Amino acid sequence: MLQEIEIKIKQGYENEYRNGYPLLTQESIEDRSLLRDEGVILNLYCFKNKFIAKAYYGLQNKGYGWLISLDKDEKIDKSFFKKKIYLALKYRASYFSDASTTAFRVFNGEGDGLGGLSIDYYEGYYLLTWYSLGIYEFRDLILDALKESVQYKGIYQKKRFDSKGKYLDEKDDYICGQKAPKSIIVKENNVNFAIHLDDGAMVGVFLDQREVRNIIKTKYADNKNFLNTFSYTGAFSVFAALGGASTTTSVDLAKRSLLKTQEQFEINDIDLDAQEIIVEDVFLYFKYALRKNLEFDMIVLDPPSFARSKKHTFSAAKDYKNLLKETILITKKGGVIVASTNAANFGMMKFREFITKAFKELGGRFEVLESYSLPKDFKVDPKFKEANYLKVVFIKKIK
Numbered sequence: 097m098l099q100e101i102e103i104k105i106k107q108g109y110e111n112e113y114r115n116g117y118p119l120l121t122q123e124s125i126e127d128r129s130l131l132r133d134e135g136v137i138l139n140l141y142c143f144k145n146k147f148i149a150k151a152y153y154g155l156q157n158k159g160y161g162w163l164i165s166l167d168k169d170e171k172i173d174k175s176f177f178k179k180k181i182y183l184a185l186k187y188r189a190s191y192f193s194d195a196s197t198t199a200f201r202v203f204n205g206e207g208d209g210l211g212g213l214s215i216d217y218y219e220g221y222y223l224l225t226w227y228s229l230g231i232y233e234f235r236d237l238i239l240d241a242l243k244e245s246v247q248y249k250g251i252y253q254k255k256r257f258d259s260k261g262k263y264l265d266e267k268d269d270y271i272c273g274q275k276a277p278k279s280i281i282v283k284e285n286n287v288n289f290a291i292h293l294d295d296g297a298m299v300g301v302f303l304d305q306r307e308v309r310n311i312i313k314t315k316y317a318d319n320k321n322f323l324n325t326f327s328y329t330g331a332f333s334v335f336a337a338l339g340g341a342s343t344t345t346s347v348d349l350a351k352r353s354l355l356k357t358q359e360q361f362e363i364n365d366i367d368l369d370a371q372e373i374i375v376e377d378v379f380l381y382f383k384y385a386l387r388k389n390l391e392f393d394m395i396v397l398d399p400p401s402f403a404r405s406k407k408h409t410f411s412a413a414k415d416y417k418n419l420l421k422e423t424i425l426i427t428k429k430g431g432v433i434v435a436s437t438n439a440a441n442f443g444m445m446k447f448r449e450f451i452t453k454a455f456k457e458l459g460g461r462f463e464v465l466e467s468y469s470l471p472k473d474f475k476v477d478p479k480f481k482e483a484n485y486l487k488v489v490f491i492k493k494i495k
């Protein structure tokens with residue numbers, strides 16, 4: 097039996113919750129000392145003692161948990177989770193039937209009615225990511241619900257929370273079914289990707305950039321001299337090469353990126369001779385490229401939202417504009433910059449301001465060609481648009 101407690105919501109917050117705002121915020125809770133164990137079901141009541149919603153307690157970023165039902169009598173049991181999964185699967189039916197793409201998001205947290213959990217599909221394997229200890233406390237119910245809802249080769253997990261010593265015995269990301277081979281080869285618009293389900297926090301590809309990769313390949317890359325900064329496993333470079341790029345250069349600080357990028361090229365039969373893979377700090381590479389008068393027709397700029405290297409810390413909110421300036425300096429006139437960020441702490445307006453300022457400070461001019469945010473499988477709750485963190489702008493450098 098799951099534990100349930102009653103919690104009062106401060107006056108002024110109840111309407112937002114009744115209208116479907118899904119994040120339980122710290123400041124809306126009357127008496128936070130009642131919250132002890134994560135994973136407890138919270139029945140939220142307003143100051144007039146009327147029921148508002150059911151939530152669960154789980155600490156994640158700024159939130160204290162997620163609302164999961166507006167029905168007072170809703171039982172939070174296996175069939176509750178099965179219903180959520182059923183709807184999520186139905187919403188992605190076209191993805192399941194598309195043989196050209198075999199990796200996509202199946203369940204996207206509060207976008208699918210249950211904050212704190214995402215589920216990704218990789219060619220028959222399911223990967224669950226738990227974002228708080230609170231949601232993880234429902235693990236057995238959710239797993240049973242998933243197993244009864246899908247056919248799977250195997251199920252894996254990633255824990256993106258600090259369990260403070262709890263669950264220390266679980267070292268493995270493997271849960272059940274077949275063990276995945278070291279690399280699973282999945283397809284994205286008929287391009288191959290190697291996925292490593294059991295090799296650290298990241299599996300080899302960020303699925304949310306699917307549309308961006310595809311448009312680079314089909315519309316932009318032909319005959320281009322292409323630079324991919326913060327390249328990770330080189331996913332953008334692979335699509336550029338397949339789209340006809342004359343050369344690609346991939347730059348990432350992490351040593352692992354070299355072999356992983358080579359692997360992605362090899363499984364797509366791409367000639368490695370025209371592809372340069374450089375393990376280096378991007379900030380140093382920009383200086384090197386400028387010194388050597390290197391210029392590119394197309395540059396992808398996709399830094400992490402926060403990063404700390406030996407020399408400096410980077411935060412997209414603070415430093416994106418300057419990074420963009422360095423990028424502009426080594427972009428050919430008429431060339432295209434793909435400016436991308438997954439930083440959730442600023443929106444598209446602010447991002448466009450960074451772009452305008454960067455060009456202005458250099459006395460340059462630009463034109464926005466097109467922009468992207470999350471693809472359809474990364475379903476966003478219309479009441480919680482801030483979850484749409486991805487911002488990608490294709491910019492043509494005019495001057």
Ligand code: SAH
Nearest residue numbers: 326327328331348349350377378398400403
């Ligand atoms: N653009 C990639 C994802 C980038 S993930 C893709 O679409 O697949 C962020 C990457 O930035 C990581 O691989 C990390 O190793 C790298 N990174 C972080 N700081 C860096 C720096 N200063 N220079 C080069 N790479 C860096």
